[in-house]
Amino acid sequence: MLLKKLHLSAFLLLNFCLHISSLNPDGLSLLSLKSAADAAAAALFADWNENDATPCRWSGISCMNVSGADDPRVVGLSFAGKNLRAYIPSELGSLIYLRRLNLHGNNFYGGIPDQLFNASSLHSIFLYGNNLSGSLPPSLCSLPRLQNLDFSNNSLSGQLPKFLQNCRQLQRLILAGNKFSGPIPEGIFPELANLEQLDLSANEFNGSIPDDIGELKSLSGTLNLSYNHFGGNIPKSLGDLPLTVSFDLRGNELSGEIPQTGSFSNQGPTAFLDNPSLCGFPLQRSCKNTSSDSSPGVEYGPDGNDGVGGRKGLRPGMIILISVADAVGVAFVGLIVVYVYWKRKDSHGCSCTGKGKLGGNEKAGFCAFPCIGFGGFPSNDSEVGSEKGGGAVGGGSGGMSGGEGDLVAIDKGFNFELDELLRASAYVLGKSGLGIVYKVVLGNGVPVAVRRLGEGGEQRYKEFVSEVQAIGRVKHPNVVKLRAYYWAPDEKLLISDFISNGSLVSALRGKAGQQSSSLSWTIRLKIAKGAARGLAYLHECSPRKFVHADVKPSNILLDNDYQPYVSDFGLSRLITITGNNPSSSGGFIGGALPYIKAPQPEKVNNYRAPEARVPGGRPTQKWDVYSFGVVLLELLTGKSPEISSPTSSTSTEILDLVRWVRKGFEEESPLSDMVDPVLLQELHAKKEVLGAFHIALACTESDPDARPRMKTASENLEKIGG
Structure with missing residues (x-):
């Protein structure tokens, strides 16, 4: 009986081995990952069948036919965001054709095995968002094709190793959100001629920012060194980086004046925040003058004082000279302002510098390039209405009624009477939560866009006017220009330039909405x-x-x-002031409203x-x-x-x-x-x-x-x- 059991066991073992041996070497190496995972992850490996000849049909595996191999070989392993708890098995280094390893967003723990980098074809490794610890393996840069390395948001530690200078093909090095510490050694960055992205943020690096970091000539996007313990001055060599590079140096212990050369001219204040000892433009923190760095126009005596009462300051003669210069400058500017005002008033021109008048109509007083306003209707007229549905403004029972109103031109070159607006032909262009928009063709043939905001807000007249005037002062060739507004207790209108070719929606997808x-x-x-x-x-x-x-x-x-032309900015605030739904009543173009489609449920705004x-x-x-x-x-x-x-x-x-x-x-x-x-x-x-x-x-x-x-x-x- 015992002999039979031994024979049966031997048979089963032999049968098992025969089945296993049918799986190619890549599959055998991958089974080590299945073994390294917790039991809770069994469902993720449900189709990892050891009886298969190759793993190419397994979840998360990509294969290709490669030269020198009879069967397809594994080139990609991707188990991202699966909540997989496991350690990284060293056997994965046997996947000699593996190009992409993507295990981010899981719960991998332990160190990164040095043997992993025996997979000599690797060029992209994404291990971010795990619980990995330990230091960077010494054989990391033995990979001849390594281009993308993202180990961010783990618990890796130690100093930044100098052997990174051997990763000469590296394009992206992202180590943010770890526990790396110590100073960054010189000599790494001059060797990384292909590096496009560098993110060392949210670590514990200290010392000075390496001067040779400015030699990263291929860098683009953001150089992110934020939230470390870097101290000392910002090296001027950062100005040698490409002009397209943005800096993020926040949350360090940097000091001194921000350099003003090269790429520094493109940086905003956000790049340098939370460095209490940092000063100079673009921060609103000036650098204090010292006796060794005096300002022009301030004369100091031999003892470092200015010789006036023993205190630093301007001499009386210098004060008088500056005062006279200021007065002359103010008078000159005043003359220019008066001249420009009367010049524009006489010509009935626009307050922006255009290339002529809209539609060639000089009397209309339109600038050739509108600047800001409310012409933001849908992509084409047919979406929500039709010009066939138009009628005279004010026609029908939905016309303007109630108390007296004011039609106020924000642009002084824009002249027409309220009666002209009321008599003009108008067509519905669009309707949204920000009001109904009409195309109105004035008597001189010039079209304008008129937006009806609503009927409420009569108690907030001053607030409304203040907001509209602020919007009207915006003048730029790529922003729609607000020309005028109408205020009455029961009606609020905004009049802006009509932009002739619809919106980017119709330009991208056409009238039928195709992609x-x-x-x-x-x-x-x-x-x-x-x-x-x-x-x-x-x-x-x-x-x-x-x-x-x-x-x-x-x-x-x-x-x-x-x-x-950017349109529709500032409307939300005006809608709040008017205090009611712009489409709640008949509107001032009664005949056009039946052509407006019923509002659709709002989708997620991506x-x-x-x-x-x-x-x-x-x-x-x-x-x-x-x-x-x-x-x-x-x-x-x-x-x-x-x-x-x-x-x-x-x-x-x-x-x-x-x-x-x-x-x-x-x-x-x-x-x-x-x-x-x-x-x-x-x-x-x-x-x-x-x-x-x-x-x-x-x-x-x-x-x-x-x-x-x-x-x-x-x-x-x-x-x-x-």
């Missing part, structure tokens, strides 16, 4: 640059440093030359930044930066903000556009898989398109502080394509 466009790369780049300039002006130069808070293609209007989707959030300029980044991705890909991505032959995953593009770059998908096929016909644009992708990805960082200012994004776009 493609014939727009050339030259035109798309022109639209992106113009919209960025307009938004940057609103953020940096407008009277109130406005936040748009609703940037999307339907709010970017185009003229016949595809010049873009143009909005993640933090903007939380109820009660206060709008910030970084909201606009994110939204612009999504619009730029839409221009590049031709896809809407929400897309379907196939996960297998039978299922799809709904991704927002930002996640889809990031996934593509992470997995190193060919550019042709992500870019709009129309752009592939312009072969010369490939490098420009790639540069625009990098700007869009920087704008759509999930962390608002990691996003560039709109000004920086605009300047970087201007450098593309000349």
Whole structure:
């Protein structure tokens, strides 16, 4: 009986071994990962069948036919975001054809085995978002093709090893959110000629920022050294970095004056915050003068004082000279202002410097380039109404009624009477929660856009006027210009320039809403640059440093030359002041209202930044930066903000556009898989398109502080394509 049992056991063991031996070497190596995982992860490996000849049909595995091998070999291992708890087995180093290892967003623990880097074909390793510990393995840079390394958000520690200088093909080094410490040794960065992204933020590095970091000539995006313990002065060599590079040096112990050379001129104050001893532009903290660094115009005696009462200060003669110079300067400026005012008054011109009049009508007084306002109607007239449904303004029972009203021209060159507006032909262009928009053709043939805000808010007249006047003072060639407004207790209207070619929505997807466009790369780049300039002006130069808070293609209007105009900023505040639903009553064009479609349930707005989707959030300029980044991705890909991505032959995953593009770059998908096929016909644009992708990805960082200012994004776009 015992002999029979031994024979049976031997038979079963032999049978088991025969089955195992049918699995190729790659499959045997991968089974080590299955063994290293906790029992709770069994479902993830349900189709990892050791009886298969190859692992190429297993979940998370990618295979290719490679030269020198009879069977397909494993080139990709991806188990990302699966909540997988395991250690990284050293046997994975036997996958000699493995190119991409993607295990991010799990609970891997322990160290990174040195033997892993025996997988000599590895060029991308994504282990971020785990619980890995220990130091960087010495054999890391033995990989001859290593390009992408992201070990962020783990518990790795130790100093930054100098052997990183041997990773000469490295393009992305991301070690943020670990426990690395000590000073960074000199000599690493001059050897990394291909490095495009460097993120060492949220560690415990100390000492000075290496002077040779300025030799990273291929760097793009953001140089992120924030939230460490770097001290001393900022090396001037950082100014030698490409002008497209943004700095993030926040949360350190840096001191002294911020250099003003090269790339430093493109940085905003956010880059240098939380360094108490740092001073100089762009921070609002001036550097105090010392006796060894005196200011021009201040004379010091031999003892370091100015010789006047033993205290430092200006001599009386210098004070008188400066006062006289100031007076002359003020008088000169005053003369210029008076001259310009009367010159414009006599010519009935516009307050912005245009290239002529809209439609060639001099009497109308329109500038050739509108600047800001409320022309943000849907992509084409037929979406919500028809010109056949138009009627005279004021016609029908829904016309203006009630108390007296004021029609006030914000632009002094814009002259027409209320009666002319009431008699004009008008057509419904669109309706939204921000009011109904009409195209109104005045008696002289010039069209304007008229937005009806609502009937309430009669108690807040001064507040309304103050807000409208602030909006009207915004003048920029890429922002729609508000021309006039009408106020009455039962009616509030805004009159702005009519932009003739619809919105970016119709330009991208056509009247039928298809997900493609014939727009050339030259035109798309022109639209992106113009919209960025307009938004940057609103953020940096407008009277109130406005936040748009609703940037999307339907709010970017185009003229016949595809010049873009940002529209619809400032409306939310005005709607709040009027205090009621703009579409709640018949409106002032009664005959047109039956042609308006019923409002549809609001969908998730994927143009909005993640933090903007939380109820009660206060709008910030970084909201606009994110939204612009999504619009730029839409221009590049031709896809809407929400897309379907196939996960297998039978299922799809709904991704927002930002996640889809990031996934593509992470997995190193060919550019042709992500870019709009129309752009592939312009072969010369490939490098420009790639540069625009990098700007869009920087704008759509999930962390608002990691996003560039709109000004920086605009300047970087201007450098593309000349």
